[in-house]
Amino acid sequence: xxxxxxYFHRGQLHExxxxxxxxxxxxxxxxxxxxxxxxxxxxEGDCGACTVVVGELKGDDVELKTVNACIQFLPALDGKxxxxxxxxxxxxxxxxxPTPPDLHHTDRLHPVQQAMVECHGSQCGFCTPGFVMSLWxxxxxxxxxxxxxxRGEIDDALSGNLCRCTGYRPIIDAARRMQELPKVAFDRTxxxxxxxxxxREECFSYTHAGRSFHAPRTLEQLVALRTQHPHATxxxxxxxxxxxxxxxxxxxxxxIHVNRVRxxxxxxxxxxxxxxxxxxxxxxxxxxxxxxxPQALQQLWQRFASLPIRNAGTLGGNIANGSPIGDSxxxxxxxxxxxxxxGATGRRVLPLDAFYLDYQKKDLRPDELVxxxxxxxxxxxxxxxxxxxxxxxxxxxxxxxxxxxLTLDGGTIxxxxxxxxxxxxxxxxxxxxxxxxxxxxWDEAAAQDAAAKLAQDYAPLTDMRASSAYxxxxxxxxxxxxxxxTRPADPLPAGAVHVFAA
Numbered sequence: 001x002x003x004x005x006x007y008f009h010r011g012q013l014h015e016x017x018x019x020x021x022x023x024x025x026x027x028x029x030x031x032x033x034x035x036x037x038x039x040x041x042x043x044e045g046d047c048g049a050c051t052v053v054v055g056e057l058k059g060d061d062v063e064l065k066t067v068n069a070c071i072q073f074l075p076a077l078d079g080k081x082x083x084x085x086x087x088x089x090x091x092x093x094x095x096x097x098p099t100p101p102d103l104h105h106t107d108r109l110h111p112v113q114q115a116m117v118e119c120h121g122s123q124c125g126f127c128t129p130g131f132v133m134s135l136w137x138x139x140x141x142x143x144x145x146x147x148x149x150x151r152g153e154i155d156d157a158l159s160g161n162l163c164r165c166t167g168y169r170p171i172i173d174a175a176r177r178m179q180e181l182p183k184v185a186f187d188r189t190x191x192x193x194x195x196x197x198x199x200r201e202e203c204f205s206y207t208h209a210g211r212s213f214h215a216p217r218t219l220e221q222l223v224a225l226r227t228q229h230p231h232a233t234x235x236x237x238x239x240x241x242x243x244x245x246x247x248x249x250x251x252x253x254x255x256i257h258v259n260r261v262r263x264x265x266x267x268x269x270x271x272x273x274x275x276x277x278x279x280x281x282x283x284x285x286x287x288x289x290x291x292x293x294p295q296a297l298q299q300l301w302q303r304f305a306s307l308p309i310r311n312a313g314t315l316g317g318n319i320a321n322g323s324p325i326g327d328s329x330x331x332x333x334x335x336x337x338x339x340x341x342x343g344a345t346g347r348r349v350l351p352l353d354a355f356y357l358d359y360q361k362k363d364l365r366p367d368e369l370v371x372x373x374x375x376x377x378x379x380x381x382x383x384x385x386x387x388x389x390x391x392x393x394x395x396x397x398x399x400x401x402x403x404x405x406l407t408l409d410g411g412t413i414x415x416x417x418x419x420x421x422x423x424x425x426x427x428x429x430x431x432x433x434x435x436x437x438x439x440x441x442w443d444e445a446a447a448q449d450a451a452a453k454l455a456q457d458y459a460p461l462t463d464m465r466a467s468s469a470y471x472x473x474x475x476x477x478x479x480x481x482x483x484x485x486t487r488p489a490d491p492l493p494a495g496a497v498h499v500f501a502a
Contacts (some may be wrong), residue, residue, distance in 0.1 A: 002207035005074060006198045008055075008081040008191075009033070011437075013198065019074055021206065021213040021255055022245045026050045026069040029084060037085035037129045038069055041162075043246040045071045045239060046395065048161030051130035053137050055081035055191055057199065062192045065311040066137045066160070072312065073235070075206045075213040076257055085129040088113060088136060088382055089483035090184065104264055112136045114444025115178035123165035131161045134307075135175055140186055148179045159394045160306025164209055204260070212254045219263040219342065222369070225256050227344045228368045232256045236279065236317035239309050242424035264316070264371065273338075273374040278316025282328075283307065285315035292377055295494045296384045298326060303388050306395045315431035319352070319422070320370040322362050322426065325465075327354070329402050331386040332402035333419035337375045343368035381408045383486040385494065387478050391465070398422050402478040406442065411488050413437045413446070420475060422465070423458040430457040432480070449482035451476040 004015040020029060026043075029035045029052075030361040041049035045068040052069045055062050056079065064083075088110040109117065112135045122128040142149055148156070154175040163171065203225075204215040214229075216222040226232070232254040234342040235241055244250040258264060264279035267288050274292060276285045286301035304310060304327050318328045319339060333353045341348050344367045350371070355363050364370075378384075390396035391481040401421035407414045416437035418430040432453040440446040460471035 001205070002202075002212075003076050003078075003204060005206060007079070008194055008198075009035075009084070010087055013194070016074065018208070020208050021073065021075055021211045021251055023074045024070055024242070024246065025072045025074055025077060025082070026054065028044040028074050029069060035084055035086050039126055039129060039365065040070055041127070043070045044243050045160075045306075046162070048125070048130040048134065048306070048308065049127050050306055051133045051161060053133055055083065055084040055195065055269050057192065057195050062188050062195065064137060064140055066134050066157075066308040066352070067312045068160070068239075068308050071246060071253075073213070073238060073242070073245075075204075075215070075255075076235070076238065076259070078204050078206070078215065078262075079195065081195060082476045083133070083136075085132055088132065090124070110136065111178045111181035111184055112139050112174075114181055115174040117481075119174040121166060121170040121174040121175055125360070127161060127163045127165075131158065131163070131171055134158055134161050135178060138175065139178055142179065143183070143186060149175060155394075156307055159302075173279040181220050183494075211252075213257065214255065215257040217260055217262060219261055219371070222258060222264075223255070223263050223342060223344060223367075226369055229254050229256065229369055232321075234258060234369060236320075237281070237311035237313035238308075239305070240317070240321055240323075241302060258316075258369070259314070266372075269377065272377050272379075274377055275340075275374045276315055277372050278320070278370045279314055280316070281311055282313045282315055282318065283310035286310070289375060292383060293373075296386050300331070300386050300388055301424070303393060303396075304328075309395075313364055315373060316370045319329050319355075319373055320362075320364075322356055322360060324359065324424060324426050325398055325422045326427060327388060327398055327421060330401050330419040330421045331384075331403035332375060333427060333429060334375065334386070334405040334417045335376050335384065336417060339370060340372040340374065341365075341368045342371040347371065349374070353429055356426040356428065380408065381414070382406070383408055383482075384483060387481065389466075389474055389478070397465065400471050400474045400478070401427075402475060402482075404414045404479065404482040406437070408442060409444075411439050411441050413442050416450075418450075418479070420458065423460045423471060423475060430454055432456040442483075442486070442488065444483060444487075447480055451479045454479070 008014050029038050039049035041047035050069040051066050053064055054067050055064045062293045134157050203221050206213045214225050233252040235255050235257045259279045264277040266277045268275050290297045337352045338349050339352050341354050383406045389400045390398050390400050403419045405417045416434040418433050421427040433450040436450040436453045454475050460468045462468045485494050
């Protein structure tokens with residue numbers, strides 16, 4: 001039986017029954033709700049003109065996060081709240097514009113909007129609603145702790161918003177100014193109560209024009225649905241699958257949405273492993289991993305796509321996708337991580353480097369899905385780093401992503417694991433380079449020998465991001481950088497050298 005999609009927007013509950021299963025939130029807003037403040041720029045989650053904030057229950061709290069409306073499917077909003085730039089309008093009668101203009105004379109703008117006006121953060125205005133929503137999310141975050149955001153937090157919050165006019169400085173000024181204006185409180189208690197009233201314990205199923213959208217609540221329901229619909233598209237954060245619709249115009253058929261499965265939302269530590277469920281967002285997953293590997297992963301976390309993409313996408317989805325230029329697989333392979341698969345016959349666990357067989361081919365049966373990933377916790381003698389090379393710092397796909405993990409006994413290498421993304425049809429290890437290090441003293445000669453062996457491990461492609469020769473030279477240079485940062489005597493501080501693709 002098909003249920004209606006239920007969500008809150010602008011203080012009202014909306015029940016939707018007559019839209020396609022892959023209708024995007026952006027299309028629904030602009031064409032069905034006539035809320036045209038949210039814009040379409042790229043339709044692939046890059047430009048941020050469509051940024052909205054989604055609220056959902058997380059335990060006893062409400063989580064509010066920015067996402068890209070252009071690649072989010074409307075049925076995934078069931079049980080949630082949607083906030084757009086129209087929600088920021090403050091109560092009170094319109095006031096005539098004073099003469100001469102007084103930028104403080106208004107009771108209709110939210111402090112975020114007022115700050116954008118005062119700091120001249122908008123020119124053509126097309127991207128402005130997206131920036132405003134990203135800043136509003138940051139405003140709400142600091143509403144609770146009462147402090148002003150630091151520059152790094154501002155940059156991260158705005159990493160998914162592109163502007164061709166202002167050069168960003170006035171927008172960054174507005175991010176600081178908004179905290180100085182009279183506060184506008186957000187009623188989280190009322191939102192929590194509203195969301196509690198529309199939560200479902202049962203599996204949510206929605207059907208339109210012969211296509212179904214299922215959102216199970218338990219792992220048992222998920223496995224049963226996967227068995228019943230082996231050809232259905234598994235949907236997580238839609239940061240990749242959404243583009244199949246908006247850019248490739250593909251018919252996804254039936255859809256099984258995994259993000260509401262309780263068992264897949266867990267992060268636990270056991271048996272020397274950090275286990276992250278397949279429905280945990282990329283941002284939460286990297287936050288958990290960075291607690292154990294801050295030196296190696298902090299910058300990669302910041303540079304992994306944009307905050308709205310990390311809010312929506314999942315680590316499990318990133319691993320299941322198996323892209324050769326994905327940034328998560330190399331460092332997880334280097335650490336010796338495992339993937340937990342679940343199917344009709346039960347679970348099985350594979351080393352992550354054995355999961356990838358060839359380009360877009362994985363050791364995954366039709367009835368199976370990724371349940372979790374297991375990342376080894378730090379061990380004594382581990383030297384670990386990961387590096388991303390791209391044409392720009394923020395929100396760019398890697399030309400080369402490298403990860404190195406050495407287990408050292410004194411100055412001797414007891415185990416070497418090296419993995420690269422962007423160098424082959426899959427993210428994979430470098431066996432020749434690893435063999436060149438095994439049992440050696442970790443010195444410059446060993447690093448040079450291993451770097452030379454990379455030419456036997458990989459034959460990278462030339463594409464729009466980098467040439468084959470560049471990729472090979474960059475990979476070898478990154479191994480040398482790893483040596484400089486981990487050499488026993490006088491190591492170079494991590495992050496002291498910033499390298500970008502030409």
